[in-house]
Amino acid sequence: MKVLTVYYSMYGHIHQMAEAVSEGAEEVKEAAVEMRRVPETLPESVLGKMGALEAQKQFAHVPVCSVEELASADAIIFGTPTRFGNMCGQMRQFLDATGQLWATGALVGKVGSVFASSATQHGGQESTILSFHITLLHQGMIVVGLPYAFQGQTRIDEITGGSPYGASTIAGGKGERMPSENELAAARYQGKHVATIAAKLFK
Numbered sequence: 001m002k003v004l005t006v007y008y009s010m011y012g013h014i015h016q017m018a019e020a021v022s023e024g025a026e027e028v029k030e031a032a033v034e035m036r037r038v039p040e041t042l043p044e045s046v047l048g049k050m051g052a053l054e055a056q057k058q059f060a061h062v063p064v065c066s067v068e069e070l071a072s073a074d075a076i077i078f079g080t081p082t083r084f085g086n087m088c089g090q091m092r093q094f095l096d097a098t099g100q101l102w103a104t105g106a107l108v109g110k111v112g113s114v115f116a117s118s119a120t121q122h123g124g125q126e127s128t129i130l131s132f133h134i135t136l137l138h139q140g141m142i143v144v145g146l147p148y149a150f151q152g153q154t155r156i157d158e159i160t161g162g163s164p165y166g167a168s169t170i171a172g173g174k175g176e177r178m179p180s181e182n183e184l185a186a187a188r189y190q191g192k193h194v195a196t197i198a199a200k201l202f203k
């Protein structure tokens, strides 16, 4: 049973969350877990102006995903930073290249799940995840979130991401806040939860 964690990260927040999601999925013994980045669409000159080049070195080793690879997975867990309350353009462009997979029903019945990051606490994490689910449903995927069985999402003693829709982190206006222990625990839980469901479906 194969689980793919497919993500875009500009400054490393989603990358850290993707590692935690993958660690969680690896706890399920039937799962072979791989991490992939979606292709960059911005030129280096723009990434430089956005202050992203240094951070991106941390995950340059993660292979870039091809659209065809999606068809080989049983479960796909997508990670995206929020852009104006939606997924980022790099992820949108990647998904918009899956028309052939849609036409052949290649993703029908696979498990799909989403995690996110935004600069501000109420800056659109939930809308990013929920609007991403629309694409997964068009592809015929079985959408899985982050159940309240992960009790860390109920805590109010500290500021935290995480909702029933999926794990998330709050990056701060300058990207100065990295995922907290609670947010990473949510990501691990989601990875394990998805892999557990996929293991039952795809014995």
Ligand SMILES: Cc1cc2nc3c(=O)[nH]c(=O)nc-3n(C[C@H](O)[C@H](O)[C@H](O)COP(=O)(O)O)c2cc1C
Residues within 6 Å of the ligand: 008, 009, 010, 011, 012, 013, 014, 015, 081, 082, 083, 084, 085, 086, 117, 118, 119, 120, 121, 122, 123, 124, 171, 175
């Ligand atoms: C064009 C653009 C739009 C953004 N829109 C939002 C937004 O709507 N709400 C928000 O809280 N953060 C927004 N952000 C901040 C990003 O979500 C933040 O940089 C990201 O979550 C950090 O994750 P990463 O390091 O994995 O890229 C935006 C950033 C950019 C560059």
